[in-house]
Amino acid sequence: MGMPNDSTVRKTVLPGGLRIVTESLPSVRSVALGIWVGVGSRDEDQAHEGATHYLEHLLFKGTRQRTALDISAAMDAVGGELNAFTGKEYTCYYARVLDADLPLAIDVLSDMVTSSLIQPKDVDAERNVVLEEIAMNDDDPGDTVHEAFTAQLFGDTPLGRPVLGTVGSINGITRDQIWEHYAARYTAPHLVVAAAGNLDHDAVVARVRAAFKDALEVTLDEAPAAPRLRKSDGVLWEGYGPSAGSGLKLVSRPIEQANLVLGCEGLARTDQRRFALGVLNAALGGGMSSRLFQEIREKRGLAYSVYSFTAQHADTGMWGLYAGCLPSKADDVLSICVAEIAKVVDKGLTDAELDRGKGQVRGGMVLGLEDPSSRMTRLGKSELVYPDLEPVDELIAAIDAVTHDDVSAIAAEILTRPKALAVVGPFDDPAAFSGVLS
Numbered sequence: 001m002g003m004p005n006d007s008t009v010r011k012t013v014l015p016g017g018l019r020i021v022t023e024s025l026p027s028v029r030s031v032a033l034g035i036w037v038g039v040g041s042r043d044e045d046q047a048h049e050g051a052t053h054y055l056e057h058l059l060f061k062g063t064r065q066r067t068a069l070d071i072s073a074a075m076d077a078v079g080g081e082l083n084a085f086t087g088k089e090y091t092c093y094y095a096r097v098l099d100a101d102l103p104l105a106i107d108v109l110s111d112m113v114t115s116s117l118i119q120p121k122d123v124d125a126e127r128n129v130v131l132e133e134i135a136m137n138d139d140d141p142g143d144t145v146h147e148a149f150t151a152q153l154f155g156d157t158p159l160g161r162p163v164l165g166t167v168g169s170i171n172g173i174t175r176d177q178i179w180e181h182y183a184a185r186y187t188a189p190h191l192v193v194a195a196a197g198n199l200d201h202d203a204v205v206a207r208v209r210a211a212f213k214d215a216l217e218v219t220l221d222e223a224p225a226a227p228r229l230r231k232s233d234g235v236l237w238e239g240y241g242p243s244a245g246s247g248l249k250l251v252s253r254p255i256e257q258a259n260l261v262l263g264c265e266g267l268a269r270t271d272q273r274r275f276a277l278g279v280l281n282a283a284l285g286g287g288m289s290s291r292l293f294q295e296i297r298e299k300r301g302l303a304y305s306v307y308s309f310t311a312q313h314a315d316t317g318m319w320g321l322y323a324g325c326l327p328s329k330a331d332d333v334l335s336i337c338v339a340e341i342a343k344v345v346d347k348g349l350t351d352a353e354l355d356r357g358k359g360q361v362r363g364g365m366v367l368g369l370e371d372p373s374s375r376m377t378r379l380g381k382s383e384l385v386y387p388d389l390e391p392v393d394e395l396i397a398a399i400d401a402v403t404h405d406d407v408s409a410i411a412a413e414i415l416t417r418p419k420a421l422a423v424v425g426p427f428d429d430p431a432a433f434s435g436v437l438s
Contacts, residue, residue: 008023008024008025009021009022009023009379009389010022010024010201011383012201012205014188014205014208014209014212016187016188016189017188017189017191018188018189018191018192018193018208018212019191019192019193019383020192020193020194020195020201020204020205020208021192021193021194021195021379021380021382021383021389022194022195022196022199022201022204022379023195023196023197023375023376023379024197024198024199024200024201025196025197025198025372025375026198027198028099028197028198028372029098029099029198030096030097030098030099030197030198030372031096031097031098031099031102031105031195031196031197031198031199031372032094032095032096032195032196032197032371032372032373032375032376032377033094033095033096033097033102033105033106033109033193033194033195033376034092034093034094034095034193034194034195034376034377034380035092035093035094035109035110035113035191035192035193035194036090036091036092036191036192036193036194036380036381036383036384037090037091037092037093037113037185037186037190037191038089038090038185038190038191038192038384038385039052039090039091039181039185039186039190040052040086040087040088040089040090040091040163041053041086041087041088041158041161041162041163041165042088042089042158042159042313043089043158043185044158044161044181045158046169047177048173048177048178048180048181049158049161049165049166049169049173050130050164050165050166050169050170050173051165051173051177051178051181051182052086052091052163052181052185053086053130053163053164053165054123054126054130054165054170054173054178055091055118055178055181055182055186056084056085056086056091056093057126057129057130058116058118058122058123058126058178059084059093059112059113059116060072060084060112061116061117061118061119061122061126062116062117062119062122063111063112063115063116063117064115064117065111065115066108066111071108071112074104074108075095075097075104075105075108078097078098078101078104079097079098080095080096080097080098080101080104080105081095081096081097082094082095082108082109083095086163087163088159088163088313089313089314089385090381090384090385092377092380093109093112093113094109094373094376095108095109096372096373099197099198099199102195102197102199102204102207103207106193106204106207106208106211107207107211110208110211110212111211113186113191114186114211114212114213116182118175118178118179118182119175120175123174123175123178127170127171130164130165130170131167131170131171133164134162134164134165134166134167134170137162137164141253141255141257141259141424141425142259142322142324144251144253144259144424145251145259145260145261145322145422145423145424146261146322146422147162148249148251148261148422148423148424149249149261149263149318149320149420149421149422150318151249152245152246152247152248152249152420152421152422153245153246153263153264153265153318153420154245154316155245159313159316188212192380192383192384193208194376194377194379194380194383195376195379196372196373196375196376196379197372197375197376245418245420246264246418246419246420246437247420247421247437248420248421248422248423248430248433248434248437249420249421249422249423250422250423250427250430250433251422251423251424252425252426252427252428253424253425253426254426255424255425255426256326256327256426257324257325257326257327257425258324258325258326258327258329258330258333258423258424258425258426258427259322259323259324259423259424259425260322260323260324260325260330260333260334260421260422260423261320261321261322261421261422262320262321262334262337262338262419262420262421262422262436263318263319263320263321263419263420264318264319264320264414264415264417264418264419264420265316265317265318265319265414265417266310266311266312266316266317266318266319266414267310267312267316267317267319267414268312268313268314268315268316268317269312269313269314269317269385269386270386270387271312271317272398273406273409273410274310274312274317275361275398275399275401275402275406276402276406276407276409276410277310277319277410277414278310278357278361278399279349279354279357279358279361279399279402279406279407280344280349280357280407280410280411281308281309281310281319281357282356282357282360282361283344283349283353283354283356283357284308284321284340284341284344285306285307285308285309285321286307286308286357286360287356287360289356290307290308291340291343291344291353292306292307292308292321292323292336292337292340293306293307295336295340296323296333296336296337300332300336302323302325302326302329302332302333302336303323303324303325303329303333304324304325305322305323305324306321306322306323306324306333307321307322308320308321308322309321309322314385319414319415321337323337327425327426327427330423330425330427330433331432334421334433334436335436338436341415344411344415345411345412345415345416348404348407348408348411349404349407354402354404354407357402357407358399358400358402361399362396362399362400365392365395365396365399366392366396369392418437419436419437421433421436421437
């Protein structure tokens with residue numbers, strides 16, 4: 001298919017603020033469609049904690065036109081895929097269908113997003129499903145340690161709380177609170193329809209215009225009141241911003257492995273230094289040739305899984321590293337991690353590491369755009385949370401332009417920040433890890 005070409009990307013804004021962005025890929029026979037909503041768990045106050053993800057479940061339960069079975073049967077009948085996910089700052093409902101079935105996908109997804117009933121019986125039934133999902137995450141120490149790290153880093157703020165909510169918040173939330181959240185957030189100014197595949201932009205626009213009908217006439221000023229609606233000047237979540245923290249979060253579990261995440265606050269989504277941090281992260285813990293993998297797994301056999309990671313939000317981000325090891329080896333693994341962080345801060349990367357880091361980031365980005373679903377995701381996220389759609393050639397150029405000085409500067413700033421450490425494993429004494437953060 002080749003790389004995304006700006007000439008094949010088109011955008012239309014309908015009355016009320018609904019945005020439609022498409023990319024034409026004539027060489028395929030499918031289309032990926034997503035309706036992106038500018039609401040994530042970060043937009044919740046305490047009265048609505050867990051409502052965003054709860055809604056993701058409830059929108060599949062039926063509308064004024066379709067039952068839950070109608071929704072699933074319509075997509076199954078054409079061999080389509082239908083699903084959704086919730087993040088910290090957005091929600092996405094998506095489908096993948098044959099190109100001839102795109103009108104059906106538009107009708108079904110649009111109906112779900114604009115006309116869900118959110119009936120009390122469905123709220124009650126789905127409550128148990130959401131609680132099961134929370135329990136499933138709690139049973140996975142890998143998920144638990146990452147959530148514990150995020151909570152330690154960002155504290156008791158919407159950004160630091162779990163996307164799924166908690167057992168207490170899900171048991172306590174009412175149908176009216178969920179409906180209030182839905183009515184306030186699922187309005188045209190907060191919506192982006194993104195599609196990529198064998199499609200015609202004008203036909204998509206016409207179909208979306210018809211499917212959304214009355215919803216297109218709702219403006220931001222007319223939408224029901226909602227806490228902290230995003231401002232037009234780009235300021236988000238006033239009063240609920242990140243409060244980067246440090247220190248230890250120990251979750252004692254009688255399991256056979258220690259799960260460790262050590263990290264700190266990173267960079268915001270639009271910070272131009274993110275390219276240097278990406279290259280640094282790839283060299284430090286992004287692959288089998290990375291320093292952490294070589295030192296911890298290859299040379300010493302101390303862990304099966306070890307890697308570093310970055311994540312970006314609108315106004316902040318995180319950087320961290322994860323390792324899973326025998327509890328008796330946790331001290332050794334953490335000591336090596338701390339030493340490798342200090343080395344890269346002190347001496348930077350070698351020429352070979354810089355080149356490999358660039359190649360890994362560049363290749364990962366381009367190879368991740370080889371199918372309509374990933375192209376659709378790029379369009380939807382770019383329209384919703386970035387100032388504009390950055391051409392892939394410009395992104396590659398920004399990666400290639402990263403220098404040793406850039407990496408050294410970002411290492412000196414980010415990797416020296418106060419660290420948070422999350423530990424899940426058979427440990428009772430927090431003092432055992434105090435030396436890591438000193």
